[in-house]
Amino acid sequence: MAQTNATVTPVDPVWHRICEEAEAAIKAEPLMGGLIHSGILHHSALSAALAYRISMKLSSPEMSEQILREIVDQTFEEDPAIVEASRADLMAIFDRDPACHRLMQPLLFFKGFQAVQSYRIAHSLFTAGRKDLAYFVQMRVSEAFGVDIHPAARIGRGIMIDHAHSIVIGETAVVGDNVSMLHSVTLGGTGKEDDDRHPKIGDGVLIGAGAKVLGNIKIGHCSRIAAGSVVLEEVPPMKTVAGVPARIVGESGCAQPSISMDQLFKSMG
Structure with missing residues (x-):
């Protein structure tokens, strides 16, 4: 044949x-x-x-x-x-x-x-x-x-930006894989620095609506940032932060916050 x-x-x-x-x-x-x-x-x-x-x-x-x-x-x-x-x-x-x-x-x-x-x-x-x-x-x-994302920023795969209004991601920002964020999120600097000045977001992070993450700080993998928070300091992995300025209010609550999209949390008091 x-x-x-x-x-x-x-x-x-x-x-x-x-x-x-x-x-x-x-x-x-x-x-x-x-x-x-x-x-x-x-x-x-x-x-x-x-x-x-x-x-x-x-x-x-x-x-x-x-x-x-x-x-x-x-x-x-x-x-x-x-x-x-x-x-x-x-x-x-x-x-x-x-x-x-x-x-x-x-x-x-x-x-x-x-x-x-x-x-x-x-x-x-x-x-x-x-x-x-x-x-x-x-x-x-x-x-x-x-949506204003600097072309030099580094963004991973499996990204969801829900509603996507007024999103700002700065020049030296890094966003890991499987990150979810809602509208009005800013990954910005804190002034007129001209070096590595923007946040580094780990894998699996959930960033709530209106949250601002400012400066060259690390946001640990699978953490949660509550809506309206202003984050100025490093966040350990698998924690939930909330407030202005943000502080740790609990664990992340699940293995993959960015996938579960659960934004509710219990205060540590």
Whole structure:
């Protein structure tokens, strides 16, 4: 029997499910057909859909969608780890956000997901030495999404930024894997220092709405920062802090606070 050398394209179960959701969504609401076709069904892979969505959201009279699409496509090709990080972010949102019922929602509608993926493009450009282009992407992300992440910041995988309004992450900040944060979070400095001046957030940390973490301090893995807190000192792993200034009020309460998203705590008195 003659053998063939045909290559079988592997099935991407995540992308396949997104496409199934998209087809069902069009049947339920035909008026969304144009947006869903152009955003999902017109593309053959998650990376292509991401590139299209990012270029659509960030385009402006100063830089066209076509040019941005070429930039994003090239960045994905040169740095494929970005797409894998985006996939981890997508699954994190689906797992943790009770308002997310379909995998297609973050891709089309959630500005937190879109902003983080745009940051990933800017970060790749920045580390490749294309700093002015990275700063342009940062500017457009701030204008389009209300999220200001410096392209030099280092952010891990499995990130969920819920609601994503007024998020600020500074130049020397580091965010670990599987971190969740809510709106109005700041990872900032404490003055005019020009060195390593921003927080280092460990893996699995949950940061509540309106929390401010300031200075070159470490936030231990699997810790929780209560809503509205101002954190100025190091937080040990697996602790809960609250207040202005923040102090330790208890244990983290579970092994993975960023996944459980439980923001309730009992005071130590």
